[in-house]
């Protein structure tokens with residue numbers, strides 16, 4: 091039998107595989123085995139480390155996550171029970187998330203409260219997800235609002251989303267650098283992701299939502315929410331879309347609970363209602379899911395979802411800092427410079443500076459105590475405020491910007507400056523801060539100054555530029571990259587495109603479950619990729635060179651561009667060539683023999 095099969099095999103024509111390929115195959119097999127073994131080993135070690143840490147916490151040798159969050163002032167309310175969540179976080183490396191709707195081009199200081207709680211969890215070993223509400227932003231959270239939100243043009247919505255996406259990514263990089271600075275060593279088990287709810291809400295069907303979630307949602311509970319009651323009583327009413335907003339937020343949580351093990355949602359205290367609705371929804375779906383492989387028959391305490399709300403950051407008069415209130419302190423350096431952000435925190439009163447140091451920094455508590463003692467000796471030196479301002483700018487804009495803001499500030503307020511000059515400078519800063527506009531498109535500046543000299547990638551003043559429509563419609567990508575200030579010449583643009591070093595944004599979506607990429611298409615040199623096919627809603631083109639260098643190109647008609655007195659690199663040359671071309675065409679039209 092064996093002999094037969096041996097000869098049968100010999101007789102069967104087999105595809106020829108060369109020795110090199112055979113070697114590669116076996117290397118690939120070995121590598122795969124090595125990776126998966128390595129991964130399993132690390133996962134096992136991480137589990138052991140967590141168990142070991144749990145023992146230390148129970149023995150009182152180490153603080154629990156809950157205690158750290160409480161001590162630093164991050165907890166306003168806990169949904170699901172404080173002690174139960176405390177024990178869960180001791181036993182299990184759960185995942186947590188903070189969701190933000192990109193309804194403005196930038197995050198503001200208020201957002202940092204829930205985000206800092208999440209960052210602390212991350213540097214303590216938990217899995218952390220920042221969720222951008224690309225889909226929920228289109229509806230708009232009605233919580234706490236007495237009127238509906240103004241509708242925002244969809245190009246502006248997309249621009250906001252790309253801006254915030256890049257900003258959140260940068261924040262994560264700065265968080266890691268700050269954690270390192272304050273003595274946290276990055277471990278293999280630290281996991282973070284930036285997701286966008288476009289990925290699942292754009293493909294969610296109504297029957298699916300109704301079957302899985304709608305069946306468990308009680309109308310009474312939805313109607314009794316404060317925002318709904320206020321709107322109905324005040325006569326303004328509420329759209330069905332706004333009424334359904336909490337269902338979309340709840341679906342987000344379910345998706346991330348199921349796919350990524352997210353058991354905790356963190357938000358500002360105004361999010362308490364949405365978070366509770368999310369807990370009910372996740373509990374309903376996990377217990378009643380139609381797929382037995384997903385359904386959780388037993389009520390496992392280690393699988394419960396929980397919520398944390400952080401206190402609201404308010405003005406001294408008690409008003410919430412935020413977009414709707416029109417008093418947001420923006421984190422985007424193009425909307426508020428590092429110097430002004432530094433200034434904002436430098437003006438923190440002595441009464442709240444300690445609280446802010448705990449909330450907005452990774453400075454250990456014992457170090458804050460030392461600083462406060464030193465500060466008390468001579469409050470006029472504002473030692474605590476300087477530390478707060480520097481750490482905050484470092485978090486928002488990075489270490490180099492923080493260093494510059496600090497030295498600029500020291501220079502301005504150095505001994506040579508008189509009291510009168512100082513108060514004039516302060517007034518100037520306060521005035522310009524109050525002028526930071528609140529409109530979602532306020533960041534689009536005529537950043538390439540009227541008749542400005544050539545802008546190079548190195549001195550590009552802004553990630554937001556305005557470009558004339560004909561340049562997009564008739565120009566090729568190298569010219570547009572030059573006009574947008576991403577390269578210093580058209581030929582550099584050509585070289586970059588040939589080397590596939592430039593990208594254009596396609597519909598932002600996520601291909602991988604925990605991936606954090608917007609989708610970008612490499613710009614190539616062939617005709618099918620003509621720039622107008624990438625223009626979003628007729629008025630926005632998003633370009634990227636390298637990892638961080640992006641341009642949001644707002645496209646306006648040529649007449650408007652000229653009327654505003656704007657210019658961009660290569661514009662005069664383009665206009666001259668266009669005029670010459672048109673002239674020749676006119677000539678050709680006149681000459682029937684041409």
Ligand SMILES: Nc1ncnc2c1ncn2[C@@H]1O[C@H](COP(=O)(O)OP(=O)(O)OP(=O)(O)O)[C@@H](O)[C@H]1O
Nearest residue numbers: 190191200201203357358402403410411412413414
């Ligand atoms: N001033 C603040 N203090 C604490 N948390 C805040 C503050 N502002 C926003 N947040 C929190 O940040 C998260 C995202 O908020 P959101 O995007 O709705 O910002 P917002 O400025 O409150 O927007 P809007 O005013 O348009 O509702 C939520 O959890 C929200 O509670």
Ligand SMILES: N[C@@H](Cc1ccc(O)cc1)C(=O)O
Nearest residue numbers: 189190191223226231339342
């Ligand atoms: N509703 C939140 C943002 C958010 C969006 C989606 C979520 O899944 C969670 C939170 C807010 O407006 O503040």
